[in-house]
Amino acid sequence: MKHLRSVNRKAQRVSRHADSENDVVALQGPPQQPAAAPHIPLGCSLVFSPGWEADRNGGTAGLCQPVERDLFDCHTGCFWPAQVPDQLNHAPDWTAKCAAAQKDWRKIDLVFP
């Protein structure tokens, strides 16, 4: 800082932080304050998230997230009505036995319209 003189200790910390924002080495580290972004569910097709829909070989064996997580992320976080049963009228309890998708996904029955 050239035009502001840091007087107290907090000002020195603010300056150090501000100076590091223009610092090439510091820029290689993780961002210090991630901007507040709207919630985008993990693995939603809106974001490109390799290792989620398909693994590096194009299969599903080496996914970094269990595929079952998809179900709930699209169901609760996105407007994607075709993907899950109609929970309001036809199949209100379709997830009742599935407390944790990763563990209990086998307990979700098929739902027939």
Added chain:
Amino acid sequence: MSELALREFHSFQAGGKDFVYLVPSAAVFELDDASSAVIHRLRQRNMTRSDLARQLSALFPADEVQETVSELMRARAIGEVGVPEEPAPKVMPPENFPLTTMVLNVTNQCNLSCTYCYEYGEDKIVDTENGKKSKFMSEQTARESVDFMLRESGENRLAHLTFFGGETLMNFPVLKTAMQYARERAAEMGKEVDFSLTTNATLLRPEIIEFLAENRVGVTISIDGPKEMQDEFRVFKNGSGSYDIVAPKIRELLKRHTSRPIGARVTLTSQTLDIRKIYKHLTEEIGFWEVGFAPVTTSPDRKYAIANEGFDSMLAQFQALADDFLQAALENRHHGFSNVKDTIEEIHKGVSKAYPCGAGLGLMGVSTDGDVALCHRFAGSDAHKLGTVRDGIDRLVQIDFLEKHHIADKTDCSKCWARPLCSGGCYHEAYTRYGETVHPNLHYCEWIRGWTDTCLKIYAELSVRNPKYLEQFDDKVEYEASSVS
């Protein structure tokens, strides 16, 4: 290109320079001509970078204006219109926050009947006369309290134990055994305990003075000033003043007890509001090293309560005495106006408080029967109980309290530039005024802002004219126990 606007700060001048106190970061920056000019222009209206450069082109080259704008933006003194300022996150203290100071109310009894007393007077919150609380703490409870303190001090090597009352010295035997026990237990655990007490000085006898000096006990004396002021409120049960009893005893104490600086703690009321006179008497005529002042805690309708005009007059007097402090500090002389020193130390460190004080967090008060409360002022009040020394702290109650009292939730304070230092003010004061601890102390906002501004100016002037003076605050322990009142 988007327009720029000022962000939240308080600007002031000192030593012929312009300064800003940024909120909520509590950083103090000195402005040069360019940054000062940018802020001045943006104060008139919002404008874009290129407008600024054009308007200031006669004074500064365009690239210098650009550079200044970037610096001010990075320090968050200015920002783009339409880009909302990130709200300060509500950061809660870590769980099991260590206890640094325990205030032990060794007795509920007092041999004085000060009219304004928050413990016995008209605004008391605990029924000390007919209540179920025992009047004196037993040795057993004192020992359990020491165990509690050391257990709750966590990883800290040093714990502060402050004795309080009632009149603390009415239970001198328990104070002595508690100290002895604390030393032994702390030594076993590889810790140390620092002792201090607050007293009205009426019971200081040569052997007690000897004991306090030998054991390096920090002493704070409650005294209101010269005879006519002391005797206005600090009276015995029969109404007679206490000045003639305490003055010689205090002189005796100051003569013998030189191992630690001894401070006076003055309660200001509407009738005793001559601060310079009080200060002069207590330092020059009695010999105190430091004097701290605090307005009486009371509901607004008491005749000794300080009303609006009273706060104005108090501020003017504080400022006059603060000027003396500044002169002394510029010449590297000691000055005992502890209110200034405490505040500029906080400014130097850049304290931005989530809570007004450590009550319920690093500081707790223990009542005579071992109940743990927010602080000594609430000790014995069931509504402000956090646990007992035997069963420990009820963490759910504590977390609930800390959740509710965080500065992020004090809407009244959210636009005030003084909030990093004030944070809403004393819980006990709020409880007495408004009936709830969570209420910000709105009756003294103007006074707090005026006083903070004064201290900022002193701090900034010292940073220009005698920066060496401020180095003493660099190495000070962050959590030193201050006097309790």
